Amino acid sequence: xxxxxxxxxxxxxxxxxxxxxxxxxxxxxxxxxxxxxxxxxxxxxxxxxxxxxxxxxxxxxxxxxxxxxxxxxxxxxxxxxxxxxxxxxxxxxxxxxxxxxxxxxxxxxxxxxxxxxxxxxxxxxxxxxxxxxxxxxxxxxxxxxxxxxxxxxxxxxxxxxxxxxxxxxxxxxxxxxxxxxxxxxxxxxxxxxxxxxxxxxxxxxxxxxxxxxxxxxxxxxxxxxxxxxxxxxxxxxxxxxxxxxxxxxxxxxxxxxxxxxxxxxxxxxxxxxxxxxxxxxxxxxxxxxxxxxxxxxxxxxxxxxxxxxx
Amino acid sequence: xxxxxxxxxxxxxxxxxxxxxxxxxxxxxxxxxxxxxxxxxxxxxxxxxxxxxxxxxxxxxxxxxxxxxxxxxxxxxxxxxxxxxxxxxxxxxxxxxxxxxxxxxxxxxxxxxxxxxxxxxxxxxxxxxxxxxxxxxxxxxxxxxxxxxxxxxxxxxxxxxxxxxxxxxxxxxxxxxxxxxxxxxxxxxxxxxxxxxxxxxxxxxxxxxxxxxxxxxxxxxxxxxxxxxxxxxxxxxxxxxxxxxxxxxxxxxxxxxxxxxxxxxxxxxxxxxxxxxxxxxxxxxxxxxxxxxxxxxxxxxxxxxxxxxxxxxxxxxxxxxxxx
Numbered sequence: 001x002x003x004x005x006x007x008x009x010x011x012x013x014x015x016x017x018x019x020x021x022x023x024x025x026x027x028x029x030x031x032x033x034x035x036x037x038x039x040x041x042x043x044x045x046x047x048x049x050x051x052x053x054x055x056x057x058x059x060x061x062x063x064x065x066x067x068x069x070x071x072x073x074x075x076x077x078x079x080x081x082x083x084x085x086x087x088x089x090x091x092x093x094x095x096x097x098x099x100x101x102x103x104x105x106x107x108x109x110x111x112x113x114x115x116x117x118x119x120x121x122x123x124x125x126x127x128x129x130x131x132x133x134x135x136x137x138x139x140x141x142x143x144x145x146x147x148x149x150x151x152x153x154x155x156x157x158x159x160x161x162x163x164x165x166x167x168x169x170x171x172x173x174x175x176x177x178x179x180x181x182x183x184x185x186x187x188x189x190x191x192x193x194x195x196x197x198x199x200x201x202x203x204x205x206x207x208x209x210x211x212x213x214x215x216x217x218x219x220x221x222x223x224x225x226x227x228x229x230x231x232x233x234x235x236x237x238x239x240x241x242x243x244x245x246x247x248x249x250x251x252x253x254x255x256x257x258x259x260x261x262x263x264x265x266x267x268x269x270x271x272x273x274x275x276x277x278x279x280x281x282x283x284x285x286x287x288x289x290x291x292x293x294x295x296x297x298x299x300x301x302x303x304x305x306x307x308x309x310x
Numbered sequence: 311x312x313x314x315x316x317x318x319x320x321x322x323x324x325x326x327x328x329x330x331x332x333x334x335x336x337x338x339x340x341x342x343x344x345x346x347x348x349x350x351x352x353x354x355x356x357x358x359x360x361x362x363x364x365x366x367x368x369x370x371x372x373x374x375x376x377x378x379x380x381x382x383x384x385x386x387x388x389x390x391x392x393x394x395x396x397x398x399x400x401x402x403x404x405x406x407x408x409x410x411x412x413x414x415x416x417x418x419x420x421x422x423x424x425x426x427x428x429x430x431x432x433x434x435x436x437x438x439x440x441x442x443x444x445x446x447x448x449x450x451x452x453x454x455x456x457x458x459x460x461x462x463x464x465x466x467x468x469x470x471x472x473x474x475x476x477x478x479x480x481x482x483x484x485x486x487x488x489x490x491x492x493x494x495x496x497x498x499x500x501x502x503x504x505x506x507x508x509x510x511x512x513x514x515x516x517x518x519x520x521x522x523x524x525x526x527x528x529x530x531x532x533x534x535x536x537x538x539x540x541x542x543x544x545x546x547x548x549x550x551x552x553x554x555x556x557x558x559x560x561x562x563x564x565x566x567x568x569x570x571x572x573x574x575x576x577x578x579x580x581x582x583x584x585x586x587x588x589x590x591x592x593x594x595x596x597x598x599x600x601x602x603x604x605x606x607x608x609x610x611x612x613x614x615x616x617x618x619x620x621x622x623x624x625x626x627x628x629x630x631x632x633x634x
Contacts, residue, residue: 144328147617149572149609152590156336156602159594163346164339243456247576250458251591265459269580272462273470273477280466283459291454298450 029228032303039299045292049285053102060096064259067091076275086277089267097259098282104260105242105289108176112241115180117187117234124191125218125226129199139192145185151247154182158253172258179244187233194226201225228304235297239290246286261286311625318621322614333606334376337599344368346597347392366392379603388604393596394589400604404586408608410480411574411585417501418508419570423563426513430520431552437525445517452514457573461507461580468503475503478582504581512566519562523555530554557628564620568613 033039052059061084069075069083069091079086085094127138157178165174198204199222207221248254249262250269261282268279337343344362348354363369367378382389388400395403433445469477476482480500489495527533528551536546574587582588586605593601 140324140328143325144332147325147568147610147613148329148332149568149606149613151572151575152602152606152609153333153336155575155591155594156333156606159597160336160339163597239454246456247458250456251575251579253594262456265462269458269462272466276466279459279462283456283462286459287451287455290456291451294450294454 029303033299036299036302038295039303042292042295042297042299045288046296049102049106049289049292052099053106056099056103060093060099062093062096064096064100065092066096069093076271076278078275079277085281086275088264088275088278089271094264094278094281097264098261098285100259101261101264101282101285104172104258105245105286107172108179108245108260109238109242109289109293111173111176112179112183112245113234113237115177116184116237116241117230119181119184120187120191120233121223121230123184123188125195125222127188128192128195129214129218129222135192139189142185142188145182146189150182151244154178154244154248155251155253157182158248172255172260175245175248175255176241179241179248183237183240183244187237190233191226191229194229195222198222198225231304232297232301235293235300239293239297242286242290242293315618315622318618322618326610326614329610330380330607331376333603334379337602338372338375342368343392343597343599383607388607389600391593391601392598394593394598394601400600403589403601404604404608407584407586407589410583411571411578411587414501414504414508414577414583414585415570415574417505418512419563419567421505422509422512422516425509426516427520427552427556427559429513430517431524431547431555433517434521434524434528434555435547442521446521449514449517452510453518455511457507457511458576458580460511461504461577464503464507465580476500477503480584504577504583507580508570508577512570515566516559516562519559520555523558524551527551527555553627557624560620560623560627564616564623567616568609571609571612 057063067090069077069087072091074083074087075089075091077083077087077091083093083095085098088094088097123138123142127135127142158175161174161178204217204221207217212221245254245260246262246265249260250266252266254260254263254266256263264282265279265286268275268282272279342363344359344366348359348362367375370378379389386401388404390397390399391403429445433442436442465477468474476499480497482496482500489499533546533551536550537543541550574585575591576587577583578585578587579591586608589601590605592598593605
């Protein structure tokens with residue numbers, strides 16, 4: 001079945017090594033993406049952070065949460081060759097902690113975005129395709145989540161869970177789940193809007209008249225055709241989730257047992273006057289990673305859907 | 311118009327109750343507040359616990375408690391705090407802190423709009439110029455810096471390194487420290503850093519929005535028509551184009567207003583600002599549920615009202631939109 005494309009450029013084909021091969025939408029998008037320097041820069045930043053997370057124990061000069069400096073009185077030591085980013089309030093090497101924090105940041109970003117986008121995709125597809133009462137109900141629920149003071153409710157839930165949950169439950173996974181559960185609403189709305197547009201096309205009509213079931217139409221016909229929006233939204237959602245987790249940790253409602261950049265900033269805040277290095281470096285990494293995902297998201301949007309280009 | 315407002319208000323009621331139920335459920339999920347409150351008190355007797363439970367009406371069924379809460383809410387009573395400030399009435403507590411929050415957020419909002427709209431317009435008119443590229447790059451970077459990080463950097467540079475502004479608080483402790491002995495100047499002096507950070511945080515997304523929306527509008531036929539009929543560039547840009555370009559900005563600011571109030575805990579924690587945001591963080595740490603509920607209810611209400619005002623502003627900016 002022929003896919004309808006936003007550019008109408010899918011019919012062109014080229015001859016590669018003597019045989020003709022169709023150029024898919026994805027090839028075209030990739031070609032466009034490759035030309036975008038900013039987006040490639042974003043990809044590079046993300047690559048560096050993934051590298052940091054993958055080889056953290058090799059890169060970091062000190063083990064995680066190593067407070068041996070504390071006993072030597074090396075708390076809040078300014079940056080030097082021994083401690084590239086200085087040490088923090090209990091003598092941990094800030095550079096090592098930043099390296100170990102990469103894993104948490106990526107986990108938060110991808111985990112929370114996965115949860116939020118699953119809900120958003122399901123609700124957006126169902127609501128947009130079926131319409132009527134289902135749409136009405138689902139959109140009212142979405143509106144509640146859209147209007148409510150997101151951060152306040154997130155803080156309350158996180159705090160309450162740390163009180164009620166038996167020990168062992170909680171930790172970073174709980175933070176990730178909570179961020180995911182509360183940040184799907186605007187994405188669900190955008191996906192629904194896109195589904196409303198796409199479902200009017202003839203090929204959906206055709207699929208329906210051929211007797212395709214609702215589920216088949218949803219996942220085989222509608223989903224692939226709103227995928228470009230979903231990819232872009234996911235990338236931007238990752239950036240948002242990282243920012244939210246940093247804020248939550250900064251306020252002291254994150255997971256105290258994980259090493260996260262936001263948490264480093266929380267403790268750094270107490271002594272910005274004496275030890276600026278304690279907070280400045282983790283903050284740079286938060287900003288860079290968020291910037292990386294934003295650049296990637298914008299680049300993907302331009303590549304996948306040129307109509308949206310500014 | 312009046313009819314429209316009434317219909318919108320009716321429409322907001324279920325939304326409001328949905329959020330109310332969500333927060334209520336969240337706070338009650340934690341279990342018995344009296345038990346949590348008295349957990350660390352070794353001298354508490356079971357009788358005293360019982361008395362406290364009855365005093366707060368926590369022995370009644372949950373739905374009844376909720377109805378009582380709503381009933382009192384409509385009478386302007388948000389209950390008493392469990393522990394904060396010796397169990398002060400939540401309405402009193404909020405009224406003491408609200409102004410400080412408003413002062414900061416509104417100053418940030420107006421300043422950023424006043425700065426970002428002209429920048430966005432100029433940037434759009436000179437698309438791809440050096441100025442435009444640097445404006446968009448800075449703005450994109452601005453949307454990626456966490457606001458608390460921006461605050462910490464501002465404190466390090468302007469409060470400690472340069473010593474121009476106080477690093478925290480809303481007022482000087484002693485009158486002798488007021489600049490020129492003037493109370494208002496002291497207030498403004500303390501506001502400078504947090505307002506600057508808030509302004510910059512909101513500046514970045516609005517500049518990008520104004521720019522892209524302006525570019526979109528400048529491509530329209532009616533702009534060509536306006537230019538062709540010999541209007542000055544100034545009239546074309548500021549009278550014909552800007553008015554249309556501002557519609558998405560109004561939406562954004564309307565939606566952002568709620569997010570801004572909900573984001574108050576972050577800014578106010580960084581600058582140790584005595585507003586509802588910091589009060590909320592304190593209440594959440596101490597599990598002081600009436601205060602948590604009160605602040606959430608208030609901020610939700612204000613968000614809903616802001617959304618309503620946004621809709622009304624549409625009709626003002628864009629006469630094509632009729633409110634019915």
